[in-house]
Amino acid sequence: MQEIFSVEVYYTGAALCNDLDNGEVYDILFLDIVLANSSSGVSIGHYIREKVKNETLQIVYISSHKNYALELFKVRPVDFLIKPIADKVIWKTLQLCTRLLQKAEVSFQYKQGRNLNKIPIKDILYFKSNDREVEMITTNGRKTFYGSLENIYDKLSIHRFFYVHKSYLVNYMNVTEFFYDRICISNNDIIKIAQNRRKHVREIQKNYLYLEIENVD
Secondary structure, three states: OOOOOOOOOOOOHHHHHHHHHOOOOOOEEEEEOEOHHHOEHHHHHHHHHHHOOOOOOEEEEEEOOOOOHHHHHHHOOOEEEEOOOOHHHHHHHHHHHHHHHHHHOOEEEEEEOOEEEEEEHHHEEEEEEEOOEEEEEEOOEEEEEEOOHHHHHHHHHHHOEEEEEOOEEEEHHHEEEEOOOEEEEOOOOEEEOOHHHHHHHHHHHHHHHOOOHHHOO
């Protein structure tokens, strides 16, 4: 079945930001690093995440150079494409974005007492384990229920949840900054990375951000 996309073109970052401020909604944004009027695609990405508070827009960066990649972690792009871009690469990226958008609508179910509740996965920041209890930190607060991180990970690993510590399971899409020994979450919480998981976290960064770069050359 052929996918149908509605496309809008912006020639300046200011015009895009103005429309987003006025309530325009997009699912996927292909964003060049260098824009007209000396604008920066990196600054536009920060504006979308930090000012507009839009965490669901799938941002795909485009550039002629690889050396911008490290500046993009905080914006949390889906991909980074190097010019010139083949048609098949664009379609592959569109398919990835579409799958992620579909997954973002999926809910996580959990039980509190006798009640079975659910929450959109995109609203979960991270889980913290304390013996048999799990604390779920969300965009709307904290909820506690009985369970295990291992079982939660089995359900949510396909949605980019990963361990930074045996007691912390994090939603990659809500990580704003990566450091050698800690990460920052979109609610400004800071979580330390266990020493034995630092290599694993670096691999996750590499796999998610450099997916297309590794296929160049």
